[in-house]
Amino acid sequence: MKILAINPGSTSTKLAIYEDGKQVWAGGAHHDLNEIAHFHQTIDQYEYRKEFIVKRLKDEGIAMDFDAVMGRGGLLCPLKGGVYAVNEKMKHDLLHTKHDHVCNLGAIIADEIAKECGCPAFIADPVVVDEFQLKARVSGVPGIKRESIFHALNQKAVARRYAKSIGKKYEELNLIVVHLGGGISVGAHRKGLVIDVNNALNGEGPISPERAGTVPSEALATLCFSGKYTLNEVKKMLHGKAGLAAYLGTSDMITIEEKAIEGKEPYKTLVAAMDYTVAKEIGAMFVALKGQCDAIILTGGIAYSDYCVADIKEQIEYLCKVVVLPGENEMESLAENAFGALTGELPVLTYTGVSCAEEIPGMAEA
Structure with missing residues (x-):
């Protein structure tokens, strides 16, 4: 099984490929701060970051034949820990989240690349x-x-x-x-x-x-x-x-x-x-x-x-x-979760956009 892990950071994009649980390639780069400064919000960096990833893989001669693409999770509605399949509701919430952070790009980019490969896209244990x-x-x-x-x-x-x-x-x-x-x-x-x-x-x-x-x-x-x-x-x-x-x-x-x-x-x-x-x-x-x-x-x-x-x-x-x-250990952790999802060791959960945060009793009346 071949996994592509994508981890967008504030000034960098980290990439890694794992085959049968072992890292076989790692790449990425620190981005020019002047280029990033042109974007009003981090979500506006989507095309810039995706094009960088696709070009980096192409330049390395890496075939787009992944079994899964795992992106870093973003600031979604509060959810239980686990592996989640990227779906339209998740992408919508990442595009409209109240927290502007570059990690919101992970799932969106992973999904687009996964579509080109004909494989699933996941996130796992996001910060929320x-x-x-x-x-x-x-x-x-x-x-x-x-x-x-x-x-x-x-x-x-x-x-x-x-x-x-x-x-x-x-x-x-x-x-x-x-x-x-x-x-x-x-x-x-x-x-x-x-x-x-x-x-x-x-x-x-x-x-x-x-x-x-x-x-x-x-x-x-x-x-x-x-x-x-x-x-x-x-x-x-x-x-x-x-x-x-x-x-x-x-x-x-x-x-x-x-x-x-x-x-x-x-x-x-x-x-x-x-x-x-x-x-x-x-x-x-x-x-x-x-x-x-x-x-x-x-x-x-x-x-x-x-x-x-x-x-x-x-x-x-x-x-x-x-x-x-x-x-x-973020790249290794992303890959481990992807392998767990593909092998059935970890269940693949569905993101609904409904917060799992339990309400405090009586607070509505207070």
Whole structure:
């Protein structure tokens, strides 16, 4: 079986081909920022990105004889985790989503290429996977509901990989999975369902290289009404140009870590603060699992950092076993889900556009 995996990022498009579970080719490129700047919205990049992919495959002499095309999932209606066939409703919702993000292009491009190949197109575990327990939805402010937006693809794939390594099924374990990247998400996985996780898109949870994390609410409200900033400027303070990037002018963790190891300030203190908020969020998810946790898994790009991993582990390893599985693993995760769908190991679900997010009882009357 031959799988094409497509992962559009903010400034890059990653491509990979897998045959019978093994990667046989990987390609893609970083796009010219001046070219991308011409597009008003990321969804307008559709033709540009698709033409790049088709030309890249043609230049490499790769035959368009795929058994499936797997695209990175976008910001759809909240849905349960799993593999979804791309359908017209999904494409419509991606074209009209309230969240403008380049990941919305994944399914649309995958479907067009799949049609040319005569094969199915899938997405798997998009960032809007929502398996919250009801009490996790309450924010404390009527009219504001906590949303489940996180690194679901990597979190779920790493959890399954770990379960398989110890001869168990993902659905048999309770795990805390910590994705450490430009954004950080900490999820409580209870028997195959992520019952609570911080919103890693909008800045909730730990401080990260590019996210503010949870900030003092009254101070934020005062800042918003100070008249000094526009709505978009405030949003950038929370995600994008936030977190370590806001303090240091860079989100490059290699550089930041090097200076922290050397003891340079404010690098050392800021990295310590980030690690501390990650550890606190892990503690919160330990409570969400009622202390019944089989392992804490550290993953994502920052999990390659011995410095950060050691600092985080020191603060949490008394809770339960800590496992380090570094890397984003997005392309491999996409391929694994596609193979699972083709072999029948994983069911292929239908996207309906109906939110799976459970309503809080009595809120309509409040």
